[in-house]
Amino acid sequence: MAEAILEARGLRKSFGALVATDGVDLDLREGETHAIIGPNGAGKTTLISQLAGNLRPDAGSIRFSGGDVTRLSAPQRAKKGFARSFQITSIYRDFTALDNVALAVQAHAGHNFRFWRPARAEPALRDPARTVLEEVGLGARADVLAANLAHGEQRQLEVAMALATRPRLLLLDEPVAGMGLEESQRMVAFLSSLKGRHTMILVEHDMDAVFTLADRISVLVYGRIIASGAPQDVRANPEVRRAYLGEDA
Amino acid sequence: MNLILVFEQMLNGLQFGVMLFLMAAGLTLVFGIMNLVNLAHGSLYMVGAYLTVAAVQWTGSYPLGVLLGLIGTLVVGMLVEVIALRTLYERDHLDQVLATFGLILFFNELIAILWGRAALYTSLPTYLQGFIEIIPGSIYPVYRALVIGVGLLVGAVLWYVVAKTRLGMLIRAGASNRIMVAALGVNIRLLYTVVFGFGAALAGLAGLMAGPIYAVQPGMGELILIQVFVVIVIGGIGSIRGAFVGSLIVGMVDTLGRAFLKPLLGAFISPPAAEAAGPALASMLIYLLMALVLAVRPEGLFPAKSG
Amino acid sequence: MGARTLILAVCVLLLAAVPALATLLGQLYYIDLLRRVMIFAIAAASLNLILGYGGLVSFGHAAYLGVGAYSVGILAFYGVHNGWLQWAVAIAASALVALVIGAISVRTRGIYFIMITLAFTQMLYYLGVSVEEYGGDDGMRLKVKSQFSGLVDLDDPVAFYYLVLALLLVVIYLVHRLVNSRFGMVLRAAKSNEARSRAIGFSPYPYQLVAFVISGAICGLAGALLANQTSYIAPAFMDWTRSGEIMFMVILGGMGTAPGPALGAFALLIVEDLLAGWTQHWQIILGPLLVLCVLFFRRGLAGLLPGGARHG
Numbered sequence: 001m002a003e004a005i006l007e008a009r010g011l012r013k014s015f016g017a018l019v020a021t022d023g024v025d026l027d028l029r030e031g032e033t034h035a036i037i038g039p040n041g042a043g044k045t046t047l048i049s050q051l052a053g054n055l056r057p058d059a060g061s062i063r064f065s066g067g068d069v070t071r072l073s074a075p076q077r078a079k080k081g082f083a084r085s086f087q088i089t090s091i092y093r094d095f096t097a098l099d100n101v102a103l104a105v106q107a108h109a110g111h112n113f114r115f116w117r118p119a120r121a122e123p124a125l126r127d128p129a130r131t132v133l134e135e136v137g138l139g140a141r142a143d144v145l146a147a148n149l150a151h152g153e154q155r156q157l158e159v160a161m162a163l164a165t166r167p168r169l170l171l172l173d174e175p176v177a178g179m180g181l182e183e184s185q186r187m188v189a190f191l192s193s194l195k196g197r198h199t200m201i202l203v204e205h206d207m208d209a210v211f212t213l214a215d216r217i218s219v220l221v222y223g224r225i226i227a228s229g230a231p232q233d234v235r236a237n238p239e240v241r242r243a244y245l246g247e248d249a
Numbered sequence: 250m251n252l253i254l255v256f257e258q259m260l261n262g263l264q265f266g267v268m269l270f271l272m273a274a275g276l277t278l279v280f281g282i283m284n285l286v287n288l289a290h291g292s293l294y295m296v297g298a299y300l301t302v303a304a305v306q307w308t309g310s311y312p313l314g315v316l317l318g319l320i321g322t323l324v325v326g327m328l329v330e331v332i333a334l335r336t337l338y339e340r341d342h343l344d345q346v347l348a349t350f351g352l353i354l355f356f357n358e359l360i361a362i363l364w365g366r367a368a369l370y371t372s373l374p375t376y377l378q379g380f381i382e383i384i385p386g387s388i389y390p391v392y393r394a395l396v397i398g399v400g401l402l403v404g405a406v407l408w409y410v411v412a413k414t415r416l417g418m419l420i421r422a423g424a425s426n427r428i429m430v431a432a433l434g435v436n437i438r439l440l441y442t443v444v445f446g447f448g449a450a451l452a453g454l455a456g457l458m459a460g461p462i463y464a465v466q467p468g469m470g471e472l473i474l475i476q477v478f479v480v481i482v483i484g485g486i487g488s489i490r491g492a493f494v495g496s497l498i499v500g501m502v503d504t505l506g507r508a509f510l511k512p513l514l515g516a517f518i519s520p521p522a523a524e525a526a527g528p529a530l531a532s533m534l535i536y537l538l539m540a541l542v543l544a545v546r547p548e549g550l551f552p553a554k555s556g
Numbered sequence: 557m558g559a560r561t562l563i564l565a566v567c568v569l570l571l572a573a574v575p576a577l578a579t580l581l582g583q584l585y586y587i588d589l590l591r592r593v594m595i596f597a598i599a600a601a602s603l604n605l606i607l608g609y610g611g612l613v614s615f616g617h618a619a620y621l622g623v624g625a626y627s628v629g630i631l632a633f634y635g636v637h638n639g640w641l642q643w644a645v646a647i648a649a650s651a652l653v654a655l656v657i658g659a660i661s662v663r664t665r666g667i668y669f670i671m672i673t674l675a676f677t678q679m680l681y682y683l684g685v686s687v688e689e690y691g692g693d694d695g696m697r698l699k700v701k702s703q704f705s706g707l708v709d710l711d712d713p714v715a716f717y718y719l720v721l722a723l724l725l726v727v728i729y730l731v732h733r734l735v736n737s738r739f740g741m742v743l744r745a746a747k748s749n750e751a752r753s754r755a756i757g758f759s760p761y762p763y764q765l766v767a768f769v770i771s772g773a774i775c776g777l778a779g780a781l782l783a784n785q786t787s788y789i790a791p792a793f794m795d796w797t798r799s800g801e802i803m804f805m806v807i808l809g810g811m812g813t814a815p816g817p818a819l820g821a822f823a824l825l826i827v828e829d830l831l832a833g834w835t836q837h838w839q840i841i842l843g844p845l846l847v848l849c850v851l852f853f854r855r856g857l858a859g860l861l862p863g864g865a866r867h868g
Contacts, residue, residue, distance in 0.1 A: 052755065078757030090755070092748040103745050106738060107757035113766070114738040122738075165756055286667050333847060342667050343613050344850050347807055350800045351846030358840035475678045475796065478671040486667065529686040536679035543660050543672065 005030045005199055006051070006169060011060035013046055020046040021057070022223035028169070033191075033200040035210045038220035039243075044203045045087055047220065048173050051201065052084040053077040065168065078107065081168030085158045085175060087203075093147035097138055097157055100146050101129035104164035129164060136160040136190060152183035159190075163198075170200040176209050188212055211235075219243075253387045258508045259501065260383070264393045264462075266500025267400025271455035272477045273484070273492035274407055275448030281487035283441055285334060286342050288349035290452055290477070291470025292356035293329075297322040297453025298460045298469065299360055302371050311374045318457045319450055326449020330442050338441075357467045368464035396458050403454070404493055411489055476503070479539045485549030494550060499535050506534040559862040564815055571721055575714040587713050588785075593825045594720045595781045600805040600817030601727050602774035607803065608811030609735045610767050611747030612662065615670045616677030617802045619657070620650040620772040622684060622794035624779020629696050629789035639702030639710075643780045650776020651769050653680075658768035662761060677794055684791030695790025698783055710784050720781060724818065727774055732814045734770070743767050744812075808849060810856025819857040 006028035013021040020043040028034050036044050049055040051062065053074035061070045069077055074084075092100050102125045106112065109125060119125060133139050136156045141149060146157060155175060162170055175191065176184040188209045194200065195213065204210050210217065211231050218228040219240050227237045234240055276290045301318030308314050333352060337345050373392055380388040411417040456470070463469070476499060484495025511527030518526070542550065571590065578586040599621055606612040627646035636642065661672040685693045701710040710716045734740050746753045746760035753760055783789050792798075801824065809820025827845070831838030 054751075054754075073759065074754040075757050075759040078755060084755045086751070086755075090749060090752045092745055092752060094748050095745070099741075103741060103753075104756045106741065107753075112738045112742050112758075112763070115740075116733055116737055118733075118736045119738045119741045120736065125738075161752075161756060280667065286670065336851060340850075342670060343607075343807070344854075346613065346615065346670060347800075347804055348847045348850040350797075350804070351843045351850070353843070354797075354839040354846065355843030358837050358843065362837055362840065471796065475675055479675050482668060482671050482675065525687070525689065529683055532682035532686050533679045536675055539672070539675060540660050543664065547663055547668075 005065050007063040009061050011050055011057045013050060013057050019223050024225055028199060030199055031196050032215045033195055033213050035202045035204060035214035035217045036220055037210055037217060042220045043223040044220055045173060048171050048203055052082055052171050083162035083165045083167035084171040085162055085173055087173040089154045089158055091146045091154055091157050095146055096143050097146055098129055098142040100157055101132050101160050101164045102126055104161040105129050108165050132160050132164045152179050170198050173203045176206050256387055258505055260389055262501035262504035264397050265504050266497040267397055268455045268459060269477055269480050269500050270400060270404060270493055270496035271451045272473060273480045273496050274489060275451040276477060277481055277487055277492045279445060279448045282444055283338050285338055286345045288346060289352040291474030292353050293322055293326055293449045293452040294456035295470035296325050297456030298465045299364060301457035302369050302460060302465055315457055319453055322453025323446045323450040327442050327446040330445040361467045366467055368466040371460040373461050392461060407489060479535050482539050483542045483549055485551040488551045491549055491551030502538055503535050506531040563861055575717050587717050591717045591720050592785055593822050594724045595778050595785055597818040597821035598724050598727050599775050599778040599802050600821045601731055602771045603802050604806045604811060604817045605731050606767050606771045607806055610743045610764055613670050614673045615799050616673030617775055618794045618798035619677040619680050620775035621779040621782060622680060623650045623653050624776035625783035625789045625793050628780045628783040629698055632698055632700060637700045637703045639704040642702050646776045646780035647773045651773035654769045654772025658765045662764045662768055674796060677799055678796060681791050681794040684794060695788060698787045701784045728814055804846060808856060810858030813858035816856055816858040823857060
C-alpha cells in the first residue's frame with residue numbers, strides 16, 4: 001500500500017450553530033480516485049473548500065505529501081500542487097478558452113512580475129495550454145470567448161485549467177453537474193483516462209459517475225464520514241443504505 | 250488644560266458623533282438592505298438643512314419649520330429613489346457611485362441657484378439660545394444638548410424598530426431574501442422606497458440640526474459624507490451598532506483632536522512647530538485612525554451581515 | 557482592427573495639428589484647453605490601469621494629481637527649478653503615497669475600497685489646507701515653470717503642448733504593454749474571477765498593489781504637468797469631485813480599453829467647457845447627464861469605434 005499523499009485529521013468547521021464538518025479524517029493514496037458522496041447539505045463542498053484552502057478549519061490538520069498545509073492559503077496550496085474545480089463553474093468568462101488555460105500554465109511558470117513582453121506571444125505559455133485544450137477535447141474552441149462556450153464545454157475548460165497547473169491532487173466538485181447525458185458520459189470517460197495518472201478527490205451526486213470512477217468512496221452525512229471503503233463495500237453497507245440511499249434496511 | 254474644558258469638548262464630540270450617526274445609520278441601512286452605495290446621501294443632509302431654513306422663515310415657527318423640513322426631505326428622498334436610484338439596485342457599485350456622483354453635482358447646483366452660494370445661518374428661537382449647567386461650573390448650550398438628546402433618542406428608536414418590530418423584520422428579511430419577502434405578499438419596491446425615504450429623513454434631521462451650528466451652504470453634505478464613510482469603515486458596514494460606535498469614536502477623536510492636539514504637541518515639541526503640525530495632524534486624525542483600524546481589523550469593528 | 561487604428565491615427569494627427577490650426581484661426585485658447593484635456597487624459601489612463609484592467613474602483617486618484625503638483629510646487633518654493641528632478645520627485649512621491657494607501661486599501665474589496673481611497677484623498681486634501689507654509693486653502697503660485705536644461709521650454713505653449721501629447725502617447729503605449737504582459741494578465745484575471753485566480757495559484761494582492769503604485773506614479777506625472785499648466789497649486793487639485801471626474805472619464809471613454817480614457821477626458825472636459833461657456837450653472841446639466849450616461853451608455857466611447865472592445 002502506497003504512502004498517503006493527503007492526510008486530513010479531525011477537520012472541524014462550523015458556521016454559527018451549524019456544524020458543517022464534524023471531525024473528518026481522510027486519507028488519500030497517490031494515484032487513487034476517492035469519491036465523497038452524501039445527501040445535500042452533508043458538508044461536501046465545505047470539506048473540499050477546507051482541503052483546497054478556501055476555508056480555514058476550526059480544528060484539525062491537513063498534511064500533504066509529508067508537510068503540514070493546514071495554515072496555507074489557497075494560492076499557496078495551488079503552488080504545492082492542489083487544483084480545484086468548483087461546483088458552480090468558475091472560469092475567466094471574458095477571456096478566450098486558450099487564455100484561460102494559458103493563465104493556469106502561467107500561474108506555475110515561475111516569475112510573473114514581467115511587465116513588457118506580451119504574454120499571448122509566449123510559446124512557453126501558449127503551447128502547453130494548447131496541448132491541454134486538445135487533451136480535453138476543446139482544441140477547436142481555443143479562440144472562443146469562455147462565456148460563449150456551452151455549459152459542458154465550460155466544465156471541460158475548468159478541468160483543463162486544473163490540469164494545466166500540472167497538479168498532484170485534483171479536487172473536483174461535481175464535475176458533471178448540470179450536464180446532459182452525452183456530455184456527462186464524455187466527461188466521465190475523460191476523467192477515467194486520468195485515473196492512475198492523477199490523484200483525485202471527487203464530490204459527485206451522479207452515482208453512475210461515482211461507481212465508474214472511484215477506487216474508494218467516503219460517505220458524508222451531517223458533517224461526519226459514516227462509511228469509507230471500496231465501492232462494493234460502501235454500496236452494501238446497511239448504514240449507508242439507510243442514511244443516504246433512503247432505504248429501510 | 251482644565252477638566253471642565255475637557256468635559257465640554259467631550260460633549261461637543263458626542264454632539265458631533267450623534268450627527269454622524271444619523272447620517273451613518275441611513276447610509277448603512279440603505280447599503281445593507283438595497284445593496285446601494287448612495288453618495289448623494291450628503292445631498293439629502295444639505296436638502297434637509299435648506300428646506301428647514303426656508304420653512305422656518307416662511308412659517309415663522311421653528312418647530313413647524315423643522316417638521317416641514319423633515320417631511321420635505323423624506324419626500325425628496327422618495328422622489329430620488331423612484332426617479333433615479335431604483336434602477337441602480339441591480340447595477341454594480343461603480344455604476345452606483347458614478348450615478349449618485351452625478352446627483353450630487355445636480356443638487357449642489359440646484360441649491361446654489363435657489364439660495365446662492367453664500368453660507369446661510371439659521372436663527373434659533375430664544376428658548377433654544379440659552380445655556381444649561383450640566384455639571385457644576387460648566388455651562389453648555391441648550392441647543393447642542395438638545396442635539397445630543399435627539400440623536401440618542403433616534404438611535405434607541407432605530408434599534409427598537411430594526412430589532413423588534415414587524416417592519417424591522419421585513420427590512421432584515423428583505424436584505425437577505427428579496428424573493429421570499431415578495432412571496433409573502435409584501436410590496437418590496439414600496440418597502441425599499443419607504444426605507445430610502447426614512448434614511449433620507451434621518452440625513453435631513455442631521456442636516457437641519459447642523460444648520461445652527463455649522464454653515465449651511467452648497468457642498469456641506471459632502472464634507473460630512475466623507476467623514477461618515479470613515480465611520481462606516483471603522484464600524485463595519487451594514488450594522489446599526491457599528492454605525493453607532495463608529496460615529497461616537499470618530500466624533501470624539503475629531504473634536505478632541507482639534508481642541509487639544511496643538512497644546513498637547515506643544516508639551517513635547519517647540520511651540521512654533523506645534524503651531525504648524527497641530528492643525529495638520531488634527532485634521533488627519535480620523536483618517537489615520539481609520540488606517541489603524543483597517544490594519545488590525547479589515548472588516549471594521551462590528552462586521553455584520555444585516556441589521 | 558484596421559478601421560479602428562485608422563480612426564485613432566487620425567485623432568492623433570488632429571491633436572498634433574491643433575497648435576497650427578489654433579494659431580491660424582487666432583484661437584490660442586484651444587491650445588491651452590486641449591493641453592489640459594491631455595493632462596487629464598494621462599491621469600485617466602493611469603486610473604484605467606487599475607480600474608479598467610484591475611477592477612479596483614479607486615475614488616481617490618486626485619490624491620496623486622495633488623502629490624505630483626505639490627512636489628513641483630514645493631521644490632520650486634525652495635528654489636529648485638530643475639524639471640528632471642522635480643518630475644522625478646513628483647513620480648516617486650506619488651508612488652510612495654500610492655504604496656502606503658494601496659497597502660491598506662487593496663486588501664479590502666468593493667465598497668470598502670471605494671470609501672477608503674476616497675477618505676485618504678480627503679485626508680491629503682485637509683493636509684494641503686492646513687499647511688500654511690504652502691499657501692493653505694489658497695494654494696501657492698508656481699512662479700517659475702519646470703526647467704529642462706533648455707531642451708523644452710514650458711513657457712512656450714506650443715512646445716509644452718507637444719511635450720504633453722508625446723507623454724500621453726507614451727503613457728497609453730506603456731499601459732497597453734503592461735496590461736498584455738504576464739503581469740497584466742494576472743491583474744486582469746483577478747478582476748475577471750478572483751476565486752479562480754486563487755485556485756490556480758495567483759495571490760492577487762501583490763499584483764494589484766504594484767499596479768496601484770504604477771498607476772499612482774503615472775498620475776503623479778500628470779500632477780506635475782498640471783502644476784505647470786496652471787502655474788498654480790492648490791488643495792482643490794485633490795478635491796474629491798476631481799477624483800469623481802477622472803473616474804467618470806474612464807467610464808465614459810470605455811474602461812479597459814487603450815484609447816478609452818483619452819476619449820473620455822476629451823468628451824467630458826469639452827462638454828464641461830461648452831456648458832460653462834453657456835451658463836454658470838452648468839453642473840445642473842452635467843449632473844443628470846452623468847446619470848444618463850451611467851444608465852444608458854455602458855459601452856463607453858471606445859465601444860463605438862469599429863472593432864470596439866468586447867468588454868461587458
